[in-house]
Amino acid sequence: MNTPIVSLTNVCKSYKQLDVLKSVNLDLQQGEVLGLFGHNGAGKTTMMKLILGVTTANSGHIEVMGVAPDSKEAWHMRERVGYLPENVSFYEQLSGLEVLTYFAKLKGFNKQHALMLLEQVGITHAMKRQVKTYSKGMRQRLGLAQAFIGKPKLLILDEPTVGLDPIATAAFYQTVDQLKSQGTSVILCSHVLPGVEQHIDRAMILSAGKVLAIGTLDKLRRDAGLLVAIKPYGLNGALRQDSQLLKYLSSDNKSDTLLVPEAEKLATLRQILAYESIKDIEVETANLQQVYQHYLQQEQAATSNGVAP
């Protein structure tokens, strides 16, 4: 029951002299959503290609739904995997419906299924038009519909929200949540995007082929030791008299912002709330962007100090 959908063990991949992935480990459970973050060239696409079985690892072991994805036995696995490539331009001269029907048929589904998916992503109104007339957002939705063919057990999405407007983005995340509740595992690959945090269970941060961090956002935040920013209003300098709060006061000294370690957050909040004069309070935990930057900077520092090769 608890065998992971995707399992990578010490996977290494290099193209000629260039190491693209260095000893990557990952277990993805059923119904889990993993955010895969990294700069361009960090190895995200290579990792996805390995999981999809389009390329073969130089060393290490990969299993997707119990089979090696690049083996002959992977045939049935492929029917249960949905993939949205980055920057795919579908057959421009075909209509959206024709494109989706073609892909659906290749996975053993019919036109009805394609129609249903087009409705799900909301481009039914344009399905008879040629893809070349589509806007970027519509192409992206067509790509998503393609990835959703056949209720996949594993979805691998490369930059899924690029080109989507805020409403479509929200609808997309809603679909992800829905699929997750149905037991679909999702690998969401992206540059760090606002709004992705609530929808992922775990995050993996890749840089230059190395896994810098993996875990729930809470764990990453804690490990990173990032501080929570607490901004009380209406205390009028009372902060500076409180010796316990003073030590957390932000060093720029202009605003009354306290930077508190995650562990001290609640205690500090209680203390502040005890002040009668308090009018409002803002609490801001480190967001994904900050976590991401923290790990990248740490890595850069380590590299320049010669600690890591």
Next chain:
Amino acid sequence: MKHILIVANKEFHDGLRNRWLVSITIIFAILSIGLTYFGAAASGAVGVTSLSTTVASLASLAVFLIPLIALLLSYDSFVGEQEGGTLLLLLTYPLSKAQLLLGKFIGQGGIIALATLLGFGSSAAVLYLQHNDVQVITTFSTFISSAILLGLSFTAIAYIISLLVSEKSKAAGFALITWFLFSLAFDLALLALLVGVEQGISQQGLTQLMMLNPSDIFRLVNLAGLDSSDVNGALAIAIKSSLSQGQLFSILAAWVAVPLLAATFIFKKKTI
């Protein structure tokens, strides 16, 4: 098998949609009907000319046109999808590389084959109505079937080009060079060999060399049975060779199968 047919169906419909079938058919029909009627205009007569003159002129035109059309139709078959990103996507589907290649070949080859059949078949029909001679049918079936094989051969060669390069524009360049080499340069080189080499090459040797070029095999197939007065150039010598039509057809078929196998092999080795 189902997957091959799905791909083939899509490629065939692309050919219909892009007016490939219609344009190739019209080009072939106009050429062949025109040559059938006006082939003898140079000698002062207009009307249906003799069968051998017609086929000789048709063959010498088709030998340039068919490879060019096949290469044009198929050169971007893989590199185009690679640039668009759909090739990578298709490979994540339950679809093997061999199935994808074969499906494309059946679809695009179907366009070429059907256009050849309809285009040249129309002039065969005209000739048959005029002459009411069964010989028309037999000669034209040889012509049309060898023309189809020639088209399929260059479709397979186009796939090799399409799989070896990484940019569409490069594929177009290589397709043009390939056409030039097979259609023009090869024969010039043969002529140079015939004239330039001191000892001369034997008739046997020349024929064997010609087997290295599907265009020349096509010429041999169609000109061998004709009055030699309609054939000139280096070919005339080779025609008197000992290869039978059956042998020529088999070698031409090999020129379809071998490039197709080579393309499959290259595709399997290719990293996307």
